[in-house]
Amino acid sequence: MTAPTLHRETPAAAAAPRPPDPRWLLRLHRPALYVWAGLVAVLAVGLVWLWGPLTEAAADAWRQYGACADTGPCAYDQDAIVTYKSVYNYTTVPLIALPFLVAAWSGASLFGRELEQGTAHLAWTQGLSPARWLATKLAVPAVLVAAGTGLLVALHRLAWSAGDGRIDTAKSWYDSPTLHANGPTTVAFALTGLAGGALAGLLLRRTLPALILSLGLAAGVRFLAGLAMPHLWPAVTQVTGLEEGYRASGLTVDSGLVTSTGAHIADPGCGPVSSYSGCDAVYARLDATGFYTTYHPESHYWALQLATTALVLAVAAGLAVATFTLLKRTTATTRPTRERTAQEPTQEQAV
Incomplete structure (x- = not known):
């Protein structure tokens, strides 16, 4: 006579995790x-x-x-x-x-x-x-x-x-x-x-x-x-004259002066020629011909x-x-x- 076999759940099955309930x-x-x-x-x-x-x-x-x-x-x-x-x-x-x-x-x-x-x-x-x-x-x-x-x-x-x-x-x-x-x-x-x-x-x-x-x-x-x-994202550059100053409106990336050779240099902070006397001499020494603004427009x-x-x-x-x-x-x-x-x-x- 053989002893009755008891059904036991395997340890792997017992320890199997259930999907988490949020x-x-x-x-x-x-x-x-x-x-x-x-x-x-x-x-x-x-x-x-x-x-x-x-x-x-x-x-x-x-x-x-x-x-x-x-x-x-x-x-x-x-x-x-x-x-x-x-x-x-x-x-x-x-x-x-x-x-x-x-x-x-x-x-x-x-x-x-x-x-x-x-x-x-x-x-x-x-x-x-x-x-x-x-x-x-x-x-x-x-x-x-x-x-x-x-x-x-x-x-x-x-x-x-x-x-x-x-x-x-x-x-x-x-x-x-x-x-x-x-x-x-x-x-x-x-x-x-x-x-x-x-x-x-x-x-x-x-x-x-x-x-x-x-x-x-x-x-x-x-x-x-x-x-x-x-x-x-590529920005756009707008150049304005020394009399106008900066005119661009948007998210500014960089700004300054542009010379006669097209180089971009730092702005000394003098301002537009039409508004401040003596700025024309400053810009002449720097060979500046205008202002540039690199910016992102609303588009x-x-x-x-x-x-x-x-x-x-x-x-x-x-x-x-x-x-x-x-x-x-x-x-x-x-x-x-x-x-x-x-x-x-x-x-x-x-x-």
Whole structure:
């Protein structure tokens, strides 16, 4: 007679990880989700208000002012102009600051605190591999960050376009905050902040140091992208006479004096000949014949935006790859031990 054989689940099947459910991440960071949703909602309401009623009121006020500017003092709605300017600043500045907020939260709370408190290691021992843990922690916030930031950028573009050419104090398209708040570079900066925060949290594994490093990475990417942006697309050069001065309007790349041989030299800062006496002698000594300005006109806006966005997203991808590589190296010494223990049969199974 043979003893009955008991069916036992193999260790490999028992230890097989299930696909991660993103809801655990949303529950874990529910306060941050509420803050993000509230912030996006408040800014969206402000931008819609700016886009519609405030733009119309400010444009009417400027028409009133222009109609009687030559006849002396007149009545116009100054409050509408001031309100438009204030709301524009109150919505633009927070919008371009969102990437830094995302970076700080990613480094401090999303990764740094969990690694410092051991929450991440607990998840790794419950069937969620480190790679899947990191992928989920990056993918779910990336969707929410891109959706929220993208919505605000689109609304800001609509609000700015509604006032462009109608409001005398409206910001130019190449004004730095407006330039980025109106285009996808802000979304790319936010995603880079998320990836940089992940790398900082995994590298330092402490909340405050990871927060500082993630903010530093976000600021560095933002600064370098601003320097690189004017050089990512061919610029145009306009030459004007010494009497005119600089006349080009756009995102300036370079400017100075042009000589009779066509060489470009530094501008001594004397100004147009028609405005300042004695400048003609200065320019004669320099053999200068005019001013040159190398710049990007408004027609280059989307080319600059898309080129910069692609560059910043490439940096974000590089930071994400570096984070996965670092995670793999830091967990390589512990993962084989756990897997070997799970695969070794117990004494009862061996018997």
